[in-house]
Amino acid sequence: MKLTRIAATLIALSVGASAAATADERYVIQVDNSKKGVVKALAKKVGGELKLDGDGFIAATFSGKDLAQVKGLLNNPHIQLVEVDQRRALMSFNDDVGNPMAQQITPYAVYQSNVNDIGFNNAAGMKVCVIDSGLDASNQDFEWGNISGNSDSGTGNWNENGGPHGTHVAGTVGAANNNVGVVGMAPGVDMHIIKVFNADGWGYSSDLAHAANLCSAAGANIISMSLGGGGSNSTESNAFQSFTDAGGLVVAAAGNDGNSVRSYPAGYPSVMMVGANDANNDIADFSQFPTCTTGRGKKRKTDTSICVEIAAGGVDTLSTYPAGMATASSMSADGVAYSSSAMENSGSTSGSVFYMGTAEATNAGANGMVCMIDRGAISFHDKVLNCENSGGVGAVIINNEHGMLYGTLGDTNATTIPAVGAAFEDRAALIAAANADIAIGISDYGFMSGTSMATPAVSGIAARVWSNHSECTGSEIRAALNASAMDSGASGHDVYFGHGIVDAAAADAYLTANGCAGGDDGGEPGTGDGLTLTETHYKRRGVKTVELKFSGAAGTSVDVFRDGNLVGTSLSNATFTDRITTKGGGTFIYKACDAGTTTCSADISVTF
Numbered sequence: 180m181k182l183t184r185i186a187a188t189l190i191a192l193s194v195g196a197s198a199a200a201t202a203d204e205r206y207v208i209q210v211d212n213s214k215k216g217v218v219k220a221l222a223k224k225v226g227g228e229l230k231l232d233g234d235g236f237i238a239a240t241f242s243g244k245d246l247a248q249v250k251g252l253l254n255n256p257h258i259q260l261v262e263v264d265q266r267r268a269l270m271s272f273n274d275d276v277g278n279p280m281a282q283q284i285t286p287y288a289v290y291q292s293n294v295n296d297i298g299f300n301n302a303a304g305m306k307v308c309v310i311d312s313g314l315d316a317s318n319q320d321f322e323w324g325n326i327s328g329n330s331d332s333g334t335g336n337w338n339e340n341g342g343p344h345g346t347h348v349a350g351t352v353g354a355a356n357n358n359v360g361v362v363g364m365a366p367g368v369d370m371h372i373i374k375v376f377n378a379d380g381w382g383y384s385s386d387l388a389h390a391a392n393l394c395s396a397a398g399a400n401i402i403s404m405s406l407g408g409g410g411s412n413s414t415e416s417n418a419f420q421s422f423t424d425a426g427g428l429v430v431a432a433a434g435n436d437g438n439s440v441r442s443y444p445a446g447y448p449s450v451m452m453v454g455a456n457d458a459n460n461d462i463a464d465f466s467q468f469p470t471c472t473t474g475r476g477k478k479r480k481t482d483t484s485i486c487v488e489i490a491a492g493g494v495d496t497l498s499t500y501p502a503g504m505a506t507a508s509s510m511s512a513d514g515v516a517y518s519s520s521a522m523e524n525s526g527s528t529s530g531s532v533f534y535m536g537t538a539e540a541t542n543a544g545a546n547g548m549v550c551m552i553d554r555g556a557i558s559f560h561d562k563v564l565n566c567e568n569s570g571g572v573g574a575v576i577i578n579n580e581h582g583m584l585y586g587t588l589g590d591t592n593a594t595t596i597p598a599v600g601a602a603f604e605d606r607a608a609l610i611a612a613a614n615a616d617i618a619i620g621i622s623d624y625g626f627m628s629g630t631s632m633a634t635p636a637v638s639g640i641a642a643r644v645w646s647n648h649s650e651c652t653g654s655e656i657r658a659a660l661n662a663s664a665m666d667s668g669a670s671g672h673d674v675y676f677g678h679g680i681v682d683a684a685a686a687d688a689y690l691t692a693n694g695c696a697g698g699d700d701g702g703e704p705g706t707g708d709g710l711t712l713t714e715t716h717y718k719r720r721g722v723k724t725v726e727l728k729f730s731g732a733a734g735t736s737v738d739v740f741r742d743g744n745l746v747g748t749s750l751s752n753a754t755f756t757d758r759i760t761t762k763g764g765g766t767f768i769y770k771a772c773d774a775g776t777t778t779c780s781a782d783i784s785v786t787f
Contacts, residue, residue: 288492308394311345317502328372350499364639403638405631428653434467455493493633505625512612527618546570
């Protein structure tokens, strides 16, 4: 059974940090907990309205005041820092909605990432903290005895939805294996739910910093965040760094704007950034791809922990919804069930099949029949309208390219008969059928697309892998996932897939073979290897200079390669300088290997 496509609405990310802050006039004030009373009184005295009281900080609004003015008003020795409270938004766009009400359906990402090839040890005590819009108690596809949460006076109870996003995300992490609905990456895993968003779909960086502390207090191993926005915030960054330093793993979405903008919190080095791919192992066109390089000249540095590290299925992802909030379709032809996607008009119908071509005009032959229609030439709406005006009782629009057809009939739908989309692969059988049945109704399960959907897949897989290697730290699990990812896109690390598509079985095998510390391909997060290479480069008087530094080497020396050729050997604790005297610019690929071995760092690219 498949889904309906509702309007593909992208929930916009906040990439204009200062503009958002100016509009909201909300700021984070870092202060020692023992001095909070003094600072809160001062803030109130100068017109501030307290919004959040966190561990080591408060957040407040100051009507009509910009950052400089607030800093001037809060000139107090007890205040450590005043900064803009950055907006954070959900990262997904509603795509299709489905109805696996009669049987359990396994989402494609489970197969794609080889999740079922390893077991999940629930006795290991893994807990995933989902920071989102709440998990609605109306959906019964969860082990509710394993789920806790924190409610908020502003966003409401954690087990009541602020829109379907949080329920969908939580289902991908841990929906139960119970013969109905869907199955999560770590079925029945302990979860703690922090509701920081309501139906408006946005919050602040201080909310996330506070949520990170609540996750820690709840004993979570993993924080999963399908959200983000523009602009970094030190309070937020410090909170996630502390969680990581304590042995945890933080996972967040890269963003859905299809550009190279770095979104936060995913852009912090302590957070694992996740991109989205589709069922064909292709990168999603909406998945953001920030550069791994920062700075210029001698300050230029490549760090793969600030860009996409790994990808997972995030296009047309089936998961849990609040009860009755999704729409689903079913279709059969000559008694054989076929996948379909609901387009418009609830109801059920059956009848003889009439092939109507591209349905560019009415045809009396369709009277009382189910119209089989090819995609193309005119709009979906006009095809269905021509079927209905011909006396047709239902319409099936068949894709003209491989895969399922997802679509709607537009905002001014004038049709009333049930209309569904069908896959190109089923075209021959559908056109040749004598009879067809179609139905559209409400469901507790639906489809969404976004890096929001890829993020809980990685979080759930991390919990599953970690449950079998509970002696490891979160950073070691992160490194193992990177080291064992299925290389996709350009060979090696790239800005779209990072190290590749997450592979649960390969990560488990990697840790079994190499232990938590990793092997030739493991080590520090974001590198894919224990040996990490960073660079700065500049050009002076026609000479191109690259300075390389190393960390994580197994010995005292490393071999340095440029474009596959050995250019020298360096002490692993020293800076290696490579000078290139050829004229013009160019791009050069560097890597470092433990001396005399094939244990190497990830490649880095230097362009002049």
